[in-house]
Amino acid sequence: MKQLNRKLLRELLRMKSQMLAVAAVVACGISVFVSMSSVEYSLKSTKASYYSDYRFADVFMQVKRAPESMLENVRNIQGVAAVRSRIVADVTLDVPGLNEPASGRLVSMPDRKVPVLNDVFLREGRYIEAGHPEEVIASETFMEANGLKIGDRVGAVINGRWKELVIVGMGLSPEYIYEVQPGAFFPDNRRFGVFWMSRDALEAALDMTGAFNDLSLTLAHGASEKDVIQRLDDMFRRYGSLGAYGRSEQLSDRFISDEIKQVGIQITVLPAIFLAVAVFLLNIVLKRLVSTQRDQIAVMKAMGYTNEEVGLHYLGFAMVPVAIGAVAGTALGIWLGLGLTKVYEDFYNFAELIYYFRFEEVALSVLLSAGAALVGALSAVKRVVSLPPAEAMRPEAPVVYKPGFLDRKEFQKKIPVSVRIIVRNLERRRWKTAISVIMIAFAVAILIAGRYSYDAINHLILVEFSGKHREDLTIIFNESRPRSVQYNLASLGGVLEQEFYREEPAKLIYEHRSRRQSITGLKTSDGLKRLVDAHNRQIQLPETGILLTTTLADILGIAPGDTLTVEFLQGKRRTVRVPVGGTIDELLGLSAYMRIDNLDRLTEEADMVTAAYLRIDGTESEKLFADFKEMPDVAGTSMLKAMQESFEELIAQSMTTSTVILTTFASILAFAVVYNGARISLSERARELSSLRVLGLTRHEIAFILLGEQAILTAIAIPVGFLIGIGLSVLLALALSSELYRMPVVFSNFNFVFALIVIVAVALFSGIMVHYRLNRLDLIAVLKTRE
Amino acid sequence: MAYNQGSIGQTVLGVDKVSKVYTMGEVKVEALRHVSADFYEGELVVLLGTSGSGKSTLLNIIGGLDVPSEGRLYFRGKEMTAANEDDLTAYRRESIGFVFQFYNLISSLTALENVQLVTEISPEPMAAEEALKLVSLADRMNHFPSQLSGGEQQRVAIARAVAKRPELLLCDEPTGALDYKTGKLVLDVIRKVNEELGTTTLVITHNVSIAAMADRVIHMRSGEITEIERNERKLSPSELSW
Known part of the structure; x- marks a missing residue:
């Protein structure tokens, strides 16, 4: 088998550009899979550990004013594990360096640091000290957005009285992973911040001694959230309850949970497309390889190699590029995952967003890609393995063409012979033509769907900020x-x-x-x-x-x-x-x-x-x-x-990054399909094309015949890709829409123009590369051999 | 019948001390050594030699598929030695007709379309139908190569080669892939084209018997011309046997 491996290696090197294209497509798919699934897992596990470490509550309720003594009643509700009452107030702030007023949410904390529900993670500085009512812990995002440091002062109007607050700590809380002003959807961290301060100070300032206006609690294992909420509502109606609600209505949790769900959706769709394309490419490349090596296969068998050995040898042609793609894709996926985690750190305020990369993801991606290689190679390899050696020695039966679409009378005269060659080739292998079109169309669709979210968000900004x-x-x-x-x-x-x-x-x-x-x-x-x-x-x-x-x-x-x-x-x-x-x-x-x-x-x-x-x-x-x-x-x-500005700034970078990544991936996909298609046509038709050259056709004329086929495929694929892209976007819109927001189904003309330009450029580029090979056709050799 | 008389026409093509050296890895192979020959209007020349004699290399150089390492090539008095790729393409396109051992038809085109492939790009072609009539295939012109026998395919190839009215028809082992009977039929078509159109024809073969249909026979061995012989008693292909 040693020599067979040597053969495999050498021939893979000879086919390196085609094989690299396959590997690149696999790498794209695997990288999306690895990055998205690792990010999903990282977000999930970070959220879970943050929630449990800082005791994020399960049920929340705001009331106008309730006596502290009510807490005992709450504790007695069946299914309630721990309860905390707080005083929460929204106030106007005067922030140094900011002209306009900002808004602050003041949240009461015990005077001494003890573990509480919805606890605060202290990033910097210290906890508030008893007897210092002016001390606050300010939220990290607010401090960063305003360039505030420990020791800085912020003015606040609390209950009609102007007070100066001194920042002693920088903190965050699982309650405000997504920190937005009440009633708002977009974070504006310069103008809204959360402040944790002494309960005593707030009680005094708001005349709330012995009372609270905010209640949170955790549920015992197996408790019914619905029942507890019902009990709370009954119990606090007379204290001006605005109704208790679970985490699913807690804004921050809602955002982060939706985000995790959205990442989850992306784990499947894109990798599936890429792997499907890889399967297709492997299949056509291997079919071609096997048919040019019929005689070699016959010789191997004649020498006594078993069907399994021969089969495995050709399977190697699929496994090697896929393995390279899987390794590269995994590495790229980890890198993308890390980058994406950084982006999420901008959107969401975790104490620490840890990027987890698990062995399961590698294992699954190896399994997926090996599966792809197997599916792609199997039919091609099976065909050759089953041939008896004597039959394999004989050349393949000539390609049979039948009169088709072009042979109707009305076309006979008008169409140049070179165009007829192109059309007949496409017609002869309808399935291959159709699948090629769909594969290129996928690339177009990825471009459309990739920019769709950009269009959707622009539209959302237009409607929300200008229309409404x-x-x-x-x-x-x-x-x-x-x-x-x-x-x-x-x-x-x-x-x-x-x-x-x-x-x-x-x-x-x-x-x-x-x-x-x-x-x-x-x-x-x-x-x-x-x-x-x-x-x-x-x-x-x-x-x-x-x-x-x-x-x-x-x-x-x-x-x-x-x-x-x-x-x-x-x-x-x-x-x-x-x-x-x-x-x-x-x-x-x-x-x-x-x-x-x-x-x-x-x-x-x-x-x-x-x-x-x-x-x-x-x-x-x-x-x-x-x-x-x-x-x-x-x-x-x-x-x-x-x-609007702060939202656009926040979204701009991640939008640009995702556009660049998706455009690159889609380009790789389109290139791999068009280039491999042309290379296989070139291999299949080198003899024909050389004959034409000998007959006096110029290089450009034969290039037209060869590349014309790819051009037609691409031309058909573009509108098909537009349709698939629109479909994919609609699915995306449905999948990404939640109670919080709906993705509008809108497309800018630029989206289509952009996809068109990218695909045409990619097709031209692969055309140029194949054209370069055409120039090196060996005119003499080809005439001397029967295919 | 003037053409049938032998070397009476003007020189169409001249080969003057042509050598060709191929470099195969680290080995240099001398495929042609100082070969000189002239080809005249209307004659049918058979280039005879065993495999490795250099006959194909000579044909490739004459046909503009390859360039000599040394020596000169003249076509109608014009030196072709220094021609670039584009000149050679134009030369093949306008002046040369090729017939290959394995026909090299375009499988996706019918017989008629294969001929039209050439007539489309030639300055003064004959009608494609006429060329097919010449090779007695008028009734099968809408068939694809896969629907034709080997002999028929080779006749289509001949029709394709002559339809442009080339100055020089080059046939490389035209019967090499055909059985005895079909081979003779194809040779008869080549004779017919040579006689009726007066196209200077060069047939290369290793089959000695075919030499009998030539006006002149050029013998080659080991890259050299060993003998140029005038055939005094020319036979028609039907009289040949091997």
Whole structure:
């Protein structure tokens, strides 16, 4: 077998460009598989250990104010393992170096460091000291975004009083892995941060001595979350509970869990495509190899090599490039996985995001690629192994052509002979032609689907930041205010336009389904805030009844015309029945809208507002911001433009990286298919082409015949690839959409143009490489031999 | 019948002291050594030699598939020795007709299309149908190579070679892959083309019997011409036997 291995090695070297192309395709597939599955595992296990190390709670609840004595009752609920009460308050911040006001979430911590639920991981500095009410631990992202250091001071308006907070520690918490302002979707770390401070200090500042407004608990093993939530809701209704909820409604967990799910989806699709292409390539390359080596195979058998030995030898032609691809792909996958982990560190605030690489991934990728090699090689090898030596010695039967499409009378005269050669070749092997087209189309599809997410996010940015909102900033009051607050705002210089709205926490119930969801009361659907759907089309607010986002209506299983039961969770806590006036297909989150006066009527609390959209005069913004920083009723402000910028900045790099990677991979795929296709045609037809050269055809003329075939395949593959790409994107949109956001199905023209350019460039490049080989055809040798 | 008289025409092609050395790895092989010969309008020459005699190398050089290492080649008085790749392609395209041992038809093209392949790119070709009629294949011209017998395929190859009205028809072992009867039929087609079109024809073979149909016979051995013999009693292919 030694000599056979030598033969294998030498011939592999001779076919190195084809084999490398196969190896590269395998490497792409394996690298995606290894990187995505290792990242998924890393995220999952990091999340799990972070949650358990820092005791992330299972159930959460906000109340207006409940006595500390209630804790004992909670502990007695069956299935509750540990409970923690806290005081949480949203305040306006004055951050050094930042003109506009920022928002802070103050979270109470025990005065002495003891293990608690939703604990804080201290990255730097120290824990707060008892007797120092001004000391805080600030969130790492906020400190980094604002360039704050331990010892820096931040101003805060707490319960109407201006206080100076001193940062003594930099921390993070499993509660805020994704740290966004309440009600927002995009992180703006400069303008929103979490601060952990002394419970005593907060009790004093907020007049909450002996009381709490935030409850979290963990469940005992096997406990029913639903039952515990039900008990909590009953128990705390009279304390202004906004309804208890599990981790699945906790925003940060929701984001990170969705992300992990999305990574999981990517483990399968791309690697499957790449491995399928590798199977196809191995199959055509090996078939060709075996047919050019028929005589050698016969000789080997005549000398006494067994079928298994011969078969294994040819299987080696598949195994070696696949093994190279698998090794390279695994290495590349680890490298990509590490890089991707870094990207996730930007998005999500883990105490430590550890990249785990497991042996299972290597084993599985080896198994997958060996499987691919086997499937690709088997049919080609089987054919040759089964031939008796004497038959193998004889040349293969001549290729049979039959009259086809072109032989209809109307075409006879018009079409040049060279084109007929091309078309007949494509026609003769319809399956191979079809599969080649599909393989190239896959490359196009990967490009389309890869840039699709870019288009989708751009569209989302357009709709969310330009279509929906025309305000410059939003101010949120710390509790419902009478509508007369508008006069206060109007009296501030620089406010050009103001539009109040009201957020009313409620529980929406239809049949056996229910959902905690604030209802937004708006004056109009076309004010500073506009109601627009996924396609940026304007939707009207119904005169009566409630407007639900499509996803919310789906969750509740309700349709326009049905009647919804609404339990308000604040004020008079009325329960009312409201007809569903329509649905709106929004991209982000869940919402329920109605006219503000209808909301006033239903709650029996008129003229209340909770927030306002403002359009301001840019020249007076500085003074205005200074005023806001000192306004007692303001819990927070959010700046649309700033949010957009910070989101775009966050997303830009990862988008560029993923575009570069996918474009490279798709190019490799397209190149491998086109180049191998042309090389095999060249090998099959070297004799024919040489004969043509001898007959006087120029190099370009024979190149036209050879490459014309690949050109036609590519040309057909492009529109097919567009279709597959659109299909793949739709699947991606469905798979990636969640309650948090829906991926809009939108494509920019540039996406298609880009895919077209890349594929044409790749096809041209492989054409040039094959053309170069054509120039070296040995015209004489080929005439002397029978194939 | 003027063409049938032997070397009366002008020189079509002249070979002057041509040598060819191949380098095979570290060994140099002298395939041709100072070979000189002229070929005249309308004659049929048989180039006779055993394998390794250098006859194919000479044919390749004459056909513009290869260039000599030494010596000169003249076509219609014009020196071809210094011709580049493009000149040689043009030379083959316009002036040379090739017939190969293994026919080398394009399997994806019908008989007619194989001939059209050449007529499409020639300046003054005959109609492809006419060329096929010449080789008595008018009735099978829409067949693909896989539907034709070996002899028929070789006749298509001849039709393809002559359809451009070449100055020189080069046939490399045209009967090498054919049985006795079919071989003779094909040789008769070559004779017919030579006589009816007056195309200067060069047939290379190792088959001594075929020499009897030539106007002149060039004998080669070990890269050299050993003898150029005028055939005084020319036979028709049907009279040949081997």
